[in-house]
Amino acid sequence: MITNANLLIVGNLEVFVVNKNIKNLHLSLLPPNGSIRVSVPNGTTENIIRSFVAFRSTWIKKQQQKYNDQSRQTRREYVSGETHYFLGKPYQLEVIGNDKGNGLSIRGKKTFLLKTKTDITIEQKERIFNDWYRKELRHVLDKLIKKWQPEIKVRPTHWRIQRMKTRWGTCNRESGRVIINLELIKKPYHCIEYVVVYEWLHLTESKHDEKFIPFLDKHLPKWKQAKEELNRFILTHQEWN
Numbered sequence: 001m002i003t004n005a006n007l008l009i010v011g012n013l014e015v016f017v018v019n020k021n022i023k024n025l026h027l028s029l030l031p032p033n034g035s036i037r038v039s040v041p042n043g044t045t046e047n048i049i050r051s052f053v054a055f056r057s058t059w060i061k062k063q064q065q066k067y068n069d070q071s072r073q074t075r076r077e078y079v080s081g082e083t084h085y086f087l088g089k090p091y092q093l094e095v096i097g098n099d100k101g102n103g104l105s106i107r108g109k110k111t112f113l114l115k116t117k118t119d120i121t122i123e124q125k126e127r128i129f130n131d132w133y134r135k136e137l138r139h140v141l142d143k144l145i146k147k148w149q150p151e152i153k154v155r156p157t158h159w160r161i162q163r164m165k166t167r168w169g170t171c172n173r174e175s176g177r178v179i180i181n182l183e184l185i186k187k188p189y190h191c192i193e194y195v196v197v198y199e200w201l202h203l204t205e206s207k208h209d210e211k212f213i214p215f216l217d218k219h220l221p222k223w224k225q226a227k228e229e230l231n232r233f234i235l236t237h238q239e240w241n
Helices: 046-055 057-069 122-152 182-186 189-202 212-219 223-232
Strands: 006-010 013-020 026-030 035-041 083-086 089-097 103-107 111-116 158-162 169-172 177-181
Touching (some): 006 046, 013 046, 035 046, 046 057, 103 122, 122 189, 177 182, 177 189, 182 189, 189 212
Antiparallel strands (some): 006 013, 083 089, 103 111, 169 177
16 A cells, blocks of 8 residues: 555556655655555646656556566465475475474474464464564564674664555664565565665655765665565565455
8 A cells, every 4th residue: 555645647647746845756656466556746737647657658657567477376274395485495384283382493404393272264374474574574673783883874763564455665764763664575685784774864865866876876776686686586475454
């Protein structure tokens, strides 16, 4: 869901328009489905926005097709034999009945071991996975923040982990808050690092200006590959209210 945005239909394209205190129009396609978001300077007329989107419509449709062509998992039922991802690698799930309680762990290099009571529901199994994923992602983020804090020289007032439909991460410069998508823990480590650096940089740089890209080029020279790999990686089946 994209909040604080107005929906504009341009041809057969749905465009979410976000008014900001910026100088230029900026186009973004957001995962998982390539939703179109255009950030525009306050006071921009509808005709200017329509022209901006129409001029780029061919490129937009090509990029959206790439999203549609991505591999997607079927709905997870948390039964033995399923594949689940952790830090970019596939693990086969093995479920074992356990009267003492529920728990999730990795066994060896290729297996997720889920111990559960026999009467547990799919939703409860999913919650066990997400709680485990959240704990692991927090460990990764703590490590990355410690690494990059001296370089970026900015500290958020608060950061948290949350499931999000369209963003890998987001920040609010005014409040100093950063949110990281829980789904990132399923992606490769260098992809998580790219998102952390990107969002922390946005706490100091509101737009991709002459300071933003050079910093990435210097300190994270493979950031473009990480960005492309992140958006190309297999998508998780999710049902959102």
